[in-house]
Amino acid sequence: MYVIREKFFSIGDDFDVLDANGAKVLHVDGKVLSVRDKVVIEDLSGEEVASVHRHLVSLRPTYEIRIGGEKAAEVKKKLFTPFREKFTIDVPGPDDLEMKGDLLDHEYVIERGGSRVAEVSKRWLTIRDTYAVEVAPGENPLLVIGAVLALDLALEREEKKKEKKDKD
Template identity: 65%
Template structure:
């Protein structure tokens, strides 16, 4: 199990992803004022192992994940999901992953071919502004963690856009 601090519109903060014993597994470097909502994921020695960034030209909210400098996946919001947000983790070849559940409250699952491969929840913790990610052993943990961070970025951006729109309407 991994622990991630909730972003809460703080694109630019750095933080650690820890295991359930508190040991730092990855460091996340949020690139302050990046127009592409970019995150760099580093190993404990400070080496970049993955990155997440928003695609500027896309019909729907899309984030690219690179692992080892190579494109590993795209995380895209699904269209026409009336009651809950859903995202697809489009990996090369077949067997894409799907994220579904209550994304804003960090209560969701990641599935591959209808089988749950990861779950994300704040319910398991008493630590405020932190959520847990449980991933089955035979999956790519780094890819799933990067996808969860991409969804976190997307949800933070959507909330900020709603707040900005509401502020403009008040003015």
């Protein structure tokens, strides 16, 4: 299980991803947030192991996950999902994943062909403004964490757009 602090993008600072025992396992550099909404995931030695950035030109919110410098997936909002937010994690080949559930409240699952790959939940933790990411054995935690961060970037961006629209 991994522990991630909620709403870190609004602050734009760095933060650590912890394991179930509270030990630091990854560092997320939030200072590189830019026009492209990019974050860098680093290992404990400070080396970049993955990154997430927004595509500037796309019909719907699309974020690219790179692991070890290679494109690993694109996280895209599904266009026609009435009453529910759904995002797909488009990986090379036929094994795409889908994020579904209550995405705004961090209570959702990531599935591949109906099988659970990961679960994201706030209910497992008593620490305020944090949520847990449980990754199934054999799955790539960097891909899952990258997808979760991409979703957070997309939701934060939508929230900022809505706030700006309300002000106008």
